[in-house]
Amino acid sequence: MFLISDLVSLLESYLDQKQVNEIYEAYLFSAEAHDGQHRVSGEPYIYHPIEVARILAEMRIDHTTIIAALLHDVLEDTNHSRKELTEKFGEEITALVDGVSKLTRMQMESPQHAQAENFRKMMLAMTRDIRVILIKLADRLHNMRTLDGMKAYKRRRIAQETLEIHVPIAHRLGMNKVATELKNLGFSNLYPMRARVLDKAVSQARGNRKEVLDTIETTIRQRLLDTNLDAEIAGREKHLYSLYKKMKDQRLPFSKIFDVYAFRIVVSSVEECYQVLGIVHSIYKPVPGKFKDYIAIPKANGYQSLHTVLFGPHGIPVEIQIRTQEMHTISEEGIAAHWEYKESDTSNITNTEKRARQWLQDLLDLQKNTGDSIEFLESVKIDLFPDEVYVFTPKGKIMAFPRGATTLDFAYRIHTEVGNHAIAAVVNHKTVPLSSQLFNGQTVEITTSPDARPNPGWLQFVTTGKARSNIRHYLKNLQQDEAVRLGEKLLLKALSRHNISRKRFKKMEITSLLEKLQLEDTDALYNEIGMGQRMADLVAGNLVQYKTKEPQSDTKHPKQKGRMAALWNPLSRFSPLLKRRGKNHDDQRPLMIRGTEGMVVHFAKCCRPIPGDPIIGHISAGKGLVIHRNDCKNVSNLQSHPEQWVTVEWSKKSERDLPAVIRVDVTNKPGVLATVAATISEMGSNIDNVTLDDQDGRTNAITFIIRVTDRKHLASIIRKIKKLQPVTTIQRING
Incomplete structure (x- = not known):
């Protein structure tokens, strides 16, 4: 004790x-x-x-x-x-x-x-x-x-x-x-049982390999003595958990994993590290692609060493790590190795400390942009992946990323605004998409545009916590803005059914209602309506009883909290979602959908509406406005709550391709799938997904999810496919 x-x-x-x-x-x-x-x-x-x-x-x-x-x-x-x-x-x-x-x-x-x-x-x-x-x-x-x-x-x-x-x-x-x-x-x-079994296997194998280990160590030690190099040589065994992870991840038996002989060589200087590397390569042939120089390019945690794998006696792999004594101390103790070099003397701060401080700054950035503690924990876990890749900025600065990181992760590491406005990347002088994966040694530069903005699809391919949290933060604010605009319009529309105009609503004193609903301002009210958490008709019914305020001067808008002043012309603020229809009666007009919405206006997967389809909107709690086709089976199922339905129409100008589903029955012939897919591509449509169903051995049913601009575009694609010789029938289907 x-x-x-x-x-x-x-x-x-x-x-x-x-x-x-x-x-x-x-x-x-x-x-x-x-x-x-x-x-x-x-x-x-x-x-x-x-x-x-x-x-x-x-x-x-x-x-x-x-x-x-x-x-x-x-x-x-x-x-x-x-x-x-x-x-x-x-x-x-x-x-x-x-x-x-x-x-x-x-x-x-x-x-x-x-x-x-x-x-x-x-x-x-x-x-x-x-x-x-x-x-x-x-x-x-x-x-x-x-x-x-x-x-x-x-x-x-x-x-x-x-x-x-x-x-x-x-x-x-x-x-x-x-x-x-x-x-x-x-x-x-x-895993106590697995640990005991593996420990027993290691003990047995250790005795069988002692002679080979002694031979390798003696050979290397003698060669170093011949060149007057003072070095410490020690055999190095993989630890149980490392062995277990490697067996599990690579699906290899114990014999394949443990049949690797490892040594660590510690010398006095960096120059001697490279000298020893040359010596061991002259004794045993190096395995191609297995040399890593972590001295020139340290790991993200400051770790430095030369790693190489050699073909040892009888072709047995031999791992060699070569480092200085200081590097060895840091590799064992890390940030704790030089604790005396604190804030008072920044000239002696090690690479480990510099990188640790940068990580701490990244943690602060994560904290600012993550919603709750669970999201923060998950973001930090993402950034703690041990496998790393190293890339260069155009000025030659080395940056480390978790394996699988993309050029968009790189953009957000440079600066949040660079990430938010990124449109492409230039990797080794070649333009690539933001989703392109990073690999060791690449030089990366980000192309930006003032008009570019993050979109939800980015979350599908970023890997670093900083990128993920910044995208989520932006989308959360964007969703709130869109919800406020939608909620404002829905409330005005509901008020119009009570013969309350925008002008009259503007004059209402609704502070007591906001207090009753425990809302800070009208923005908060609009947000809850737009997100489907509060029904516009019910709010409008409550507002009927409220009196108007004292008349205000016509020369100046009254100062109001939130966006109240903007109620003089709400449609001008709602241009991304609505198209103005008339000067005085637009509250009675349907909501106009352009297809570019995405945060609080969603398109139902049960019927997949596209521009040109007769549509209706359903207010769904937490989602906002969900657009269905009029003939969707779910419309009749949900009509028991008429207050949740909104009249909507497509804008004349469509600005987004939306998915549509078609089923094509074809004769079973070689190359028929490629023929149909090529025709779809020729018609200016992208294919999101394809499924093939063998009917009876002679015919196949191919289901495509394709992107179309409107019903006319879809109809032209269907007509073109119908003319293909192997096609027997084609139809658009729901869902």
């Missing part, structure tokens, strides 16, 4: 006596605060803070963080207040303790919300002081070491959370030693 005396001895090896005394005072305070509390194992609770402090002390962390580690559960698990802690230990230490503490007193919707909200609190505290996450990782590491006393389901839940959140964060901060132990502990608690 590690005692406070052991901790003091460890601290005295790198801290002065005054700092050690302050740490001991914090221990006494924590021991008294936790007096009478015990862990599940039965031991006094104070042993846990001591162990957390020990983990950090082994990284030679500063004394302020050690004090906070000893106190890290005081706010959460005792009756001591934040004020009391501040008075005794100061604001800096209290802020660290508070950052690690969970939100135990908050009412959460679900355990998932609680986890996500606590995660958000911790991460935002980390952006203010990264030592918060160092304490939390040390806390989680000791908890994982002592899970045995817990019930199996709790061990699995904690292990799952550790593998999904804490391990990636440790990797992101370059703390490989902590991450590796957390991975193995997480694996053994989440």
Whole structure:
């Protein structure tokens, strides 16, 4: 058992006596605060803070963080207040303790919300002081070491959370030693049987490969001695969880995964790293495509090393990592490796710290643009993927992205406005779509346009949390604007049935109604109507009883909250959705649909209306206005609520291709699908989807979802296809 005396001895090896005394005072305070509390194992609770402090002390962390580690559960698990802690230990230490503490007193919707909200609190505290996450990782590491006393389901839940959140964060901060132990502990608690079986297999295989390992190590060591290079050589084994993940992801047996011999060579300088690389390549032939230079281009967490794979004796693969001693220290401890180089001396800040600080800034950007804590948690998880690609800006700056990231992710990394207005990318001097995937070594430049805007389809191919959160933020604001415009028009239309004109509505005093509905202003009222959360007819019925305000001067519009002043001419503000029909009676006219709407006006998939079809609109809660064809079977099913239906018409000018479904029955001949598809393309239509149904061996039914501008366009396509020789029948179908 590690005692406070052991901790003091460890601290005295790198801290002065005054700092050690302050740490001991914090221990006494924590021991008294936790007096009478015990862990599940039965031991006094104070042993846990001591162990957390020990983990950090082994990284030679500063004394302020050690004090906070000893106190890290005081706010959460005792009756001591934040004020009391501040008075005794100061604001800096209290802020660290508070950052690690969970939100135990908050009412959460679900355990998932609680986890996500606590995660958000911790991460935002980390952006203010990264030592918060160092304490939390040390806390989680000791908890994982002592899970045995817990019930199996709790061990699995904690292990799952550790593998999904804490391990990636440790990797992101370059703390490989902590991450590796957390991975193995997480694996053994989440899948205990698999871990035991794999551990036994590794032990057996280790004995069988010792002779080969010794031969390879002796050969390399002798060659380095011959060239007067002083180097440390050590065999390196893959850890259990890494082996398991590789077997699972690549669907390979253990024999294929474990049959790789790995060595780490540590030298004094960068020049010697490359010299050693040349030597090992002269001993064993390198495997093509397996060399990676993480010294010239470090990983996103600051990791640096040369990686190569060689054909060893009998063709056995041999992995070699070559690095300096400083690189090795950083690869093990990451951000904690040079904690003494803090804010006071920025000249000595390492790559690991620079990249960590950039990540913290990205976290702040995510926080600003994500809706709730669960969305924030998911966005951060996305950015913690370990596999990375490295690309260049036109000025030669290296940027790292998760594997699978696109040029649009690149655009948002440059700047939010660059992403919002992106229209294409130039990759290695070739123009490509924004959905194009990034690959190592590419030079990327973004083409923008002031008129370009994000659209919901972008969410289908971006991978980084920053891009996803910024797109969602923009679309959320756009949806609200469109909902306000739609709600305004629907309310005016409903009021017209009570002979209340725009002018009269403008003069109504509706503050009491807004208060009754718990709405801030008319914008909020319009938004709820436009999103289908409140029926325009019911609101209009309530407004009938309200009196008009005192007459206002005709020379100047009255000042009103929200968009009230705009009610003088609401249709001019609603131009993306409506087409004005007359000067004085447009409230009685149908809503005009152009097809370009997309945030609060949706087109029903049950009947897939296209311009030219007779249509009707249905107000659906949370969706806004859903457009159906008049002959849609769902229209009759929903007509029991007439207040939810709105008269709509197509604008004369269609500005968007919409999907239509056609079924083509054809004779079963080679190339018939290609023939029909080519005809559709010739007619200026894109194919969204194709399904083929074999009828009787002689005929096939091919169903196409195609894009058309209107009914005339669809009719011309159908006529053209009908003339093809293999086609027997063709028809438009619903859904």
